[in-house]
Amino acid sequence: MTEIPIFDTTDEVNALWNELNSAFQQTMRDGRFIMGEAVPRFEQEVASYLGVRHAVALNSGTDALMIGLRALGISLGDEVITSSFTFFATTEGISALGGVPVFVDIDPRTFTLDVTRLESTITPRTKAIIPVHLFGHPVEMDAVLDLSKKYGIPILEDVAQAFGATYRGRKVGSLGICGALSFFPSKNLGAYGDGGMLVTNDDHVAETARMLRVHGAKKKYYNEVLGYNSRLDTLQAALLRVKLPYVDTWNQQRREVAARYTDMLSDVRGLTLPTVPAHMQHVFHQYTVRVENGLRDELQHRLKEQGIGTMVYYPVPVHQLPIYQHLNVQLPICERTASEVLSLPMWPQLSIEKQVRVVEAVKEVMKQAQV
Numbered sequence: 001m002t003e004i005p006i007f008d009t010t011d012e013v014n015a016l017w018n019e020l021n022s023a024f025q026q027t028m029r030d031g032r033f034i035m036g037e038a039v040p041r042f043e044q045e046v047a048s049y050l051g052v053r054h055a056v057a058l059n060s061g062t063d064a065l066m067i068g069l070r071a072l073g074i075s076l077g078d079e080v081i082t083s084s085f086t087f088f089a090t091t092e093g094i095s096a097l098g099g100v101p102v103f104v105d106i107d108p109r110t111f112t113l114d115v116t117r118l119e120s121t122i123t124p125r126t127k128a129i130i131p132v133h134l135f136g137h138p139v140e141m142d143a144v145l146d147l148s149k150k151y152g153i154p155i156l157e158d159v160a161q162a163f164g165a166t167y168r169g170r171k172v173g174s175l176g177i178c179g180a181l182s183f184f185p186s187k188n189l190g191a192y193g194d195g196g197m198l199v200t201n202d203d204h205v206a207e208t209a210r211m212l213r214v215h216g217a218k219k220k221y222y223n224e225v226l227g228y229n230s231r232l233d234t235l236q237a238a239l240l241r242v243k244l245p246y247v248d249t250w251n252q253q254r255r256e257v258a259a260r261y262t263d264m265l266s267d268v269r270g271l272t273l274p275t276v277p278a279h280m281q282h283v284f285h286q287y288t289v290r291v292e293n294g295l296r297d298e299l300q301h302r303l304k305e306q307g308i309g310t311m312v313y314y315p316v317p318v319h320q321l322p323i324y325q326h327l328n329v330q331l332p333i334c335e336r337t338a339s340e341v342l343s344l345p346m347w348p349q350l351s352i353e354k355q356v357r358v359v360e361a362v363k364e365v366m367k368q369a370q371v
């Protein structure tokens with residue numbers, strides 16, 4: 001029995017083998033492994049793809065969030081509103097800068113911020129909002145943009161899981177003052193190592209980010225502020241340039257894989273499947289279902305026995321992590337969601353045969369559990 005992992009790059013690497021090899025060889029020959037030509041080229045290409053003026057390549061999505069927050073001036077005691085149903089990196093930068101994450105509960109259907117709860121959490125200390133486009137599903141941005149305007153609070157979008165997704169026809173990452181991208185290998189546009197980027201239309205944010213990624217210096221060896229060593233490797237930029245032209249096709253393939261899952265699983269009792277509002281284009285970084293009646297762990301275990309990989313993103317909501325327990329926050333929807341979610345195998349080239357095997361296995365377990 002062949003295993004079906006949750007995510008697999010084999011088909012992608014095979015299809016791009018020659019192009020990746022020639023980008024690799026060219027980088028080796030050029031010999032400029034730090035800030036070589038591929039870096040500014042990749043920055044321009046992403047900026048034009050997303051429809052923003054500036055793109056600053058960095059070494060991870062985590063750094064993109066941290067550097068974005070620094071560029072917005074977040075410091076001691078500042079409050080930043082965000083979702084607790086996310087990866088810890090979303091809030092790590094806030095806390096590292098001495099700020100306080102203010103967690104808002106989620107919409108149970110979309111797993112993203114419940115925007116109807118945002119306004120009541122705004123205080124005079126609120127200095128930014130981080131909407132997280134989780135699993136590739138855009139946040140309901142109209143409401144966030146309205147509040148941002150009404151209270152003068154900047155938006156830093158966490159686009160780590162949603163490269164290429166759109167909200168009312170505009171690419172996410174281009175809607176707030178800046179957007180943090182991740183090129184972690186499993187992401188929709190993934191590198192072959194770590195990588196990230198801050199994108200923005202704001203000249204000051206871009207200039208600050210460029211300075212912070214090279215130890216806080218605008219001019220080499222004339223350091224002005226404490227910064228980071230956070231450059232994207234030339235090699236990763238060169239390989240990502242090969243992949244960027246394919247990302248729309250891959251995102252479309254992900255939507256097709258998702259549509260097939262939804263079609264085949266729609267009659268299974270005890271599962272809630274993802275839905276997508278018409279004004280958004282989801283990019284299905286994950287296909288995540290809710291498993292009701294306390295059956296999630298059993299389903300995951302039984303699928304594993306059949307060689308089918310799944311993941312629980314995320315088993316512990318961020319506000320319940322040891323680092324934030326002192327905040328004493330309760331978010332019932334988020335907490336319940338963490339006990340029900342299961343992400344199924346998802347990548348653009350996932351074959352119908354493999355998908356059918358996943359679906360049959362899910363159906364069998366759910367049927368047996370309910371008799």
Ligand SMILES: Cc1ncc(COP(=O)(O)O)c(C=O)c1O
Nearest residue numbers: 060061062087089090160182184
């Ligand atoms: C929602 C979210 N934010 C931030 C990050 C951090 O990105 P990176 O792993 O590139 O540092 C990730 C990725 O793992 C993520 O999923």
